[in-house]
Amino acid sequence: MEVGRLIILEGGEGAGKSTLVKNLEKELSGTGLRVVCTREPGGTPWGEKIRSLLIEKDSNIDHHLSPAAQLLGHYMARFEHLERVILPALSSGKTVISDRFEISSYAYQVYALGDTLLENIFADLHKYVVEQLRPYQCIYFFCDLDPAAGLARVDGRGEKKTIFDEAAIEFHEKVREGMKKAQAHIDSHFTCHTIDASDSEEGMLRQAVNLLR
Ligand SMILES: Nc1ncnc2c1ncn2[C@@H]1O[C@H](COP(=O)(O)OP(=O)(O)OP(=O)(O)O)[C@@H](O)[C@H]1O
Ligand SMILES: [Mg+2]
Secondary structure, three states: OOOOEEEEEEEOOOOOHHHHHHHHHHHHHHOOOOEEEEEOOOOOHHHHHHHHHHHOOOOOOOOOOOHHHHHHHHHHHHHHHHHHHHHHHHHOOOEEEEEOOHHHHHHHHHHHOOOHHHHHHHHHHHHHHHHHHOOOEEEEEEEEOOHHHHHHHHHHHOOOOOOOOOOOHHHHHHHHHHHHHHHHHOOOOEEEEEEEOOOOHHHHHHHHHHHHO
């Protein structure tokens, strides 16, 4: 039986993560692998409810959840996601492709919005995740793109926006920096690669496929 492998796509708004998930799924399924695509926050019925609380705008509430509350909300959804979707798929030898995972939590909640106390909480939560994923190969692809270009792509897409899509450009620049710095806070069990997301859709797929070889 094939060995389960977790592939995670990270990057800022509009970097092309969801597009690459679809393209990678097609490519890897074509080689005979059994592929499960999922996303964070979300991926389970509880996770999708938590996703709405975390990233959709609520016109009745004039402020967002605090960074610490957001971080714990993301991990609440993540532990459910791990237990019900990711680990069962990996243990049956499937390839799991997740649209965002822990690097997003680090970049948004800890680095861009939070403080050093949250770094410690992140480190503890991360340990718990790593121990559960220890038997499986785990790979991060950081889709790196100038935030202005990413936001222009999001505008062109015409989908419902999240609480972060309309944040100032400085915020998105900090998130990009946080995604780079996150790699130093992620256990070496995870392999981290950067994909140049200014490339075409096809080019991003080729970069990812070459890195998987
Ligand atoms: N490499 C690319 N070059 C140009 N446009 C792209 C590329 N990849 C995706 N797009 C387009 O850019 C838009 C955003 O792509 P996508 O939804 O995949 O980004 P995302 O990273 O998932 O964004 P979000 O953070 O909002 O979920 C889409 O309209 C998509 O078709
Ligand atoms: Mg997306």
